[in-house]
Amino acid sequence: xxxxxxxxxxxxxxxxxxxxxxxxxxxxxxxxxxxxxxxxxxxxxxxxxxxxxxxxxxxxxxxxxxxxxxxxxxxxxxxxxxxxxxxxxxxxxxxxxxxxxxxxxxxxxxxxxxxxxxxxxxxxxxxxxxxxxxxxxxxxxxxxxxxxxxxxxxxxxxxxxxxxxxxxxxxxxxxxxxxxxxxxxxxxxxxxxxxxxxxxxxxxxxxxxxxxxxxxxxxxxxxxxxxxxxxxxxxxxxxxxxxxxxxxxxxxxxxxxxxxxxxxxxxxxxxxxxxxxxxxxxxxxxxxxxxxxxxxxxxxxxxxxxxxxxxxxxxxxxxxxxxxxxxxxxxxxxxxxxxxxxxxxxxxxxxxxxxxxxxxxxxxxxxxxxxxxxxxxxxxxxxxxxxxxxxxxxxxxxxxxxxxxxxxxxxxxxxxxxxxxxxxxxxxxxxxxxxxxxxxxxxxxxxxxxxxxxxxxxxxxxxx
Numbered sequence: 001x002x003x004x005x006x007x008x009x010x011x012x013x014x015x016x017x018x019x020x021x022x023x024x025x026x027x028x029x030x031x032x033x034x035x036x037x038x039x040x041x042x043x044x045x046x047x048x049x050x051x052x053x054x055x056x057x058x059x060x061x062x063x064x065x066x067x068x069x070x071x072x073x074x075x076x077x078x079x080x081x082x083x084x085x086x087x088x089x090x091x092x093x094x095x096x097x098x099x100x101x102x103x104x105x106x107x108x109x110x111x112x113x114x115x116x117x118x119x120x121x122x123x124x125x126x127x128x129x130x131x132x133x134x135x136x137x138x139x140x141x142x143x144x145x146x147x148x149x150x151x152x153x154x155x156x157x158x159x160x161x162x163x164x165x166x167x168x169x170x171x172x173x174x175x176x177x178x179x180x181x182x183x184x185x186x187x188x189x190x191x192x193x194x195x196x197x198x199x200x201x202x203x204x205x206x207x208x209x210x211x212x213x214x215x216x217x218x219x220x221x222x223x224x225x226x227x228x229x230x231x232x233x234x235x236x237x238x239x240x241x242x243x244x245x246x247x248x249x250x251x252x253x254x255x256x257x258x259x260x261x262x263x264x265x266x267x268x269x270x271x272x273x274x275x276x277x278x279x280x281x282x283x284x285x286x287x288x289x290x291x292x293x294x295x296x297x298x299x300x301x302x303x304x305x306x307x308x309x310x311x312x313x314x315x316x317x318x319x320x321x322x323x324x325x326x327x328x329x330x331x332x333x334x335x336x337x338x339x340x341x342x343x344x345x346x347x348x349x350x351x352x353x354x355x356x357x358x359x360x361x362x363x364x365x366x367x368x369x370x371x372x373x374x375x376x377x378x379x380x381x382x383x384x385x386x387x388x389x390x391x392x393x394x395x396x397x398x399x400x401x402x403x404x405x406x407x408x409x410x411x412x413x414x415x416x417x418x419x420x421x422x423x424x425x426x427x428x429x430x431x432x433x434x435x436x437x438x439x440x441x442x443x444x445x446x447x448x449x450x451x452x453x454x455x456x457x458x459x460x461x462x463x464x
Contacts, residue, residue: 003250005188007181007211008259009243010035010082011061012218014042018065020219020243020262025072028245028259031188033073034180035082036216037062043174044326044441046086047149057088063095066169070105073168081159081170081180087149089113089173093462096169100464107464110162112172114457117323117448118150134322134445143327143444150325150444152453155288155317157193159183162459174324176287178212181246185211189250193289197316205290206314207252210297213285214256214274214309218243221256221274222305223264228273235270237263244274253310255302268301271309275299284315286322288450291315320447329442330367331410334401335417336374338429344396347425348373354424355400358416366404374399395429403440410436 008024010033011017024030037059050057062084073080085092093111100107121131122144131140151174160183162170170183185208186193192201214221221244223235242262247255258266275294279285285292293313300308339347352371359369374397377384387393402413414434421431 005248006030007032008245009215009218013039014059023259023262025078032184033080036177037084055091058086058092059084063099067099083172083175085171085173089171092171097464107168109169109462110167111460112158115151115154115173117152121150131446146327152321152323155179156183158457160187163187177216178209181212181215182208202314204252206292206312209292210312211246211254222258222266223270235265256307266305271307321450323446325444326441329440330405331407332440333410333413333436336399336432338397340428341394344393345390348396348398350425364409365406366402368403370401372399
């Protein structure tokens with residue numbers, strides 16, 4: 001009988017809901033959960049945690065989540081692969097071990113490290129083009145001394161190795177999102193990975209990458225966040241949405257479905273929406289393990305929340321890995337102010353002018369004063385058409401954000417406003433005072449030769 005592996009989506013970001021994961025374990029017949037806790041900017045959040053406490057730096061939701069899921073996983077032999085280790089995989093494993101020990105649970109945890117490349121970026125010499133900005137080609141010299149983290153996107157290999165050692169739970173740092181799913185498939189089907197050279201081998205990896213991409217965003221792959229005009233209202237029971245599950249055959253072809261009795265919908269439209277999510281070039285979707293061509297893919301809607309996905313084409317993996325690095329980039333402070341009819345917009349414009357005048361007269365150092373109008377253009381910015389009768393609006397809210405390299409300027413931004421309560425335009429919608437987010441982190445995407453990273457990857461086994 002042909003072998004089939006069932007993998008379920010876990011979280012799609014740090015803080016996502018885990019109840020649908022339990023539904024997949026209990027009613028989905030799955031062998032693996034692939035859980036993605038790291039959105040592009042999540043490492044910046046984790047860095048702020050680590051600055052407050054060196055023991056942190058990981059996605060803390062992984063501990064209560066696995067404490068809830070483990071009894072059902074243990075009963076059914078389900079394995080859990082996740083990147084919740086963030087900037088501190090060892091710290092995540094230590095916290096999980098304490099939680100499991102308190103309940104007397106036994107589990108084998110594999111901790112994958114080696115994605116941290118900050119030492120390589122921080123000491124790099126001025127080699128032409130080295131660690132240049134991925135999108136604009138800028139030299140990293142101006143930010144090098146301000147770097148606080150730098151992590152490369154690992155591929156599936158360490159996950160494959162960890163599962164081969166019998167891990168029940170695999171905790172990684174920054175890996176490519178789809179690698180969380182590709183790793184179990186390579187392990188179970190004994191696919192060629194680094195040595196994949198024939199079209200059949202590369203196409204299998206490409207198909208596995210497609211499956212991982214369809215599972216990496218939790219409910220977005222099963223009708224959540226569905227944006228089809230006039231059709232999103234037809235998605236049933238989003239309050240109890242089921243995360244997507246992939247039934248994968250040995251050739252990589254798969255059927256995308258969800259747990260029985262769960263909400264949401266898996267059909268041609270919901271699957272293709274997720275398929276194109278965050279894809280820049282559908283003919284060359286890059287990953288550490290294979291380059292995917294989506295143009296040859298076929299989706300067959302089988303009905304009853306089942307869509308067959310097959311026909312992906314793969315090319316050899318790239319020579320370099322992507323890095324996401326973060327650097328100290330000043331401070332941010334903001335206020336939100338509401339003005340009511342009559343002349344709501346005119347009052348808002350006058351208030352903005354008064355703030356800009358004070359900033360200039362006091363010579364407050366800042367790089368930007370960002371202004372938007374929540375409810376009018378904060379979702380689409382300059383692409384949002386303003387109402388024709390803008391002067392007749394009942395109320396207008398203004399959000400003003402100061403970005404500055406000077407912490408004192410950020411801390412003092414709120415002091416520009418109180419006097420305007422009695423001496424500025426009349427306002428009756430309220431004033432939300434100063435919100436200071438503290439230090440800002442800028443993001444620096446770049447590339448690195450894969451051998452520089454892969455030579456330092458390590459797997460540590462932790463028993464609870």
